[in-house]
Amino acid sequence: MSSPIVVGIDIGTTKICTIVARVEQDGRVRVLGVGIEPSQGVRKGTVVDINAATRAIGLSIDKAERSSGLEITSALVSLAGSHIQSQNNRGAVGIADRVIDHNDVARAMEVARSVPIPHNREVVHVIQRNFTVDGQEGIPIPVGMHGYRLEVEAHIITAAASTVDNLRQCVAESGVGVSQFVLNPLASAEAVLTPTEREMGVVICDMGGGTTDMAILIEGEVWHTMVLPIGGNHLTSDIAHGLRLPFSQAEEIKTRYGHCLPSEIEPGETFAVKSFSEEQNLQINRREMAEILEARTEEIFSLLLQEIKRSGYDGLLPAGLVLTGGSSALRGMPELATRVLGMPVRLGKPEKLTGMVDKLQSPAYSTSVGLLRWAVLMTEVTTQKQQQNGHSPAGFNWPKIKDIARRFLP
Numbered sequence: 001m002s003s004p005i006v007v008g009i010d011i012g013t014t015k016i017c018t019i020v021a022r023v024e025q026d027g028r029v030r031v032l033g034v035g036i037e038p039s040q041g042v043r044k045g046t047v048v049d050i051n052a053a054t055r056a057i058g059l060s061i062d063k064a065e066r067s068s069g070l071e072i073t074s075a076l077v078s079l080a081g082s083h084i085q086s087q088n089n090r091g092a093v094g095i096a097d098r099v100i101d102h103n104d105v106a107r108a109m110e111v112a113r114s115v116p117i118p119h120n121r122e123v124v125h126v127i128q129r130n131f132t133v134d135g136q137e138g139i140p141i142p143v144g145m146h147g148y149r150l151e152v153e154a155h156i157i158t159a160a161a162s163t164v165d166n167l168r169q170c171v172a173e174s175g176v177g178v179s180q181f182v183l184n185p186l187a188s189a190e191a192v193l194t195p196t197e198r199e200m201g202v203v204i205c206d207m208g209g210g211t212t213d214m215a216i217l218i219e220g221e222v223w224h225t226m227v228l229p230i231g232g233n234h235l236t237s238d239i240a241h242g243l244r245l246p247f248s249q250a251e252e253i254k255t256r257y258g259h260c261l262p263s264e265i266e267p268g269e270t271f272a273v274k275s276f277s278e279e280q281n282l283q284i285n286r287r288e289m290a291e292i293l294e295a296r297t298e299e300i301f302s303l304l305l306q307e308i309k310r311s312g313y314d315g316l317l318p319a320g321l322v323l324t325g326g327s328s329a330l331r332g333m334p335e336l337a338t339r340v341l342g343m344p345v346r347l348g349k350p351e352k353l354t355g356m357v358d359k360l361q362s363p364a365y366s367t368s369v370g371l372l373r374w375a376v377l378m379t380e381v382t383t384q385k386q387q388q389n390g391h392s393p394a395g396f397n398w399p400k401i402k403d404i405a406r407r408f409l410p
Contacts, residue, residue, distance in 0.1 A: 320345055
């Protein structure tokens, strides 16, 4: 049987990244082609210019097709923006034959997802948290167990239907179908989190150009998600306004000289840039720029801390926070996050990749690579379901599907 080909399209505020990869026999992902294009027509994760976004996505897909030598017909697509909302809900069903099967699980999940949703919103993810059988809680996979009543607690993520439709249309203009939308932090989690972190309790924070996306994972399952409409572009804008520089130049010096901890910069350290109108170079105090970055970054992490406390899970996160995304690479950011959040913080980036990975081993591409990991899970779920047809539950590969189902439920 030929190895599956998976495709992910990360549509961000600053860049659009299309990756084509092959799933190897050992489960590793080999990158065959990459197409990276500056983002156009997208602001804070939302399409604001259909034509510009369509062109940029088309160029990214075309680059990935040419570098891989393959035609892209379907892909997983990232999703972000302040329009994302989430809630938890329970579903319960009776067991007719006293032995739980897949149909019972499906019925329980269907009841759980039957929450009142406005007509202008659509369900993006329904993710199981755990099952309860006859009052016994904490059951990850109940199939094959005896019982009279099955309950499931699910995390339901919804998005603005118009925003999703706009993204789908932009991708479809290039002849590519969207097999599924995946929330940014859930995709990033697949690329940067360790199994131990997932099990102990961890926050994944993907800080992009337009949004900061957060998810809380405890006992291997998603417990809470949230999107802040603030990101790295706000840092750049602060520098542009504070130092009276063009946005593009502010972005360049942020990347080259930026630091979130003014105490780490010598008071007299300067660097030269060209200003708007002056012909001679303008001397910028690096510590002054660091103070600008510190103020905005503290605000972002303070808002993040408020959301973590509001979720009620702040005492269940011994693994702390894993920081990723393009803006997370700014010097001093993990240390500042530790100071504000009061928990361990580490920088996460994609690892264990093969093939064309030179550009991808950076926090900026965690979502892009995570989409591939998510696609691999979808492939494994599909394979498991095909193998299940005509077989008894005893013949089903439960150790394999258990790990998949705890993180991903189609």
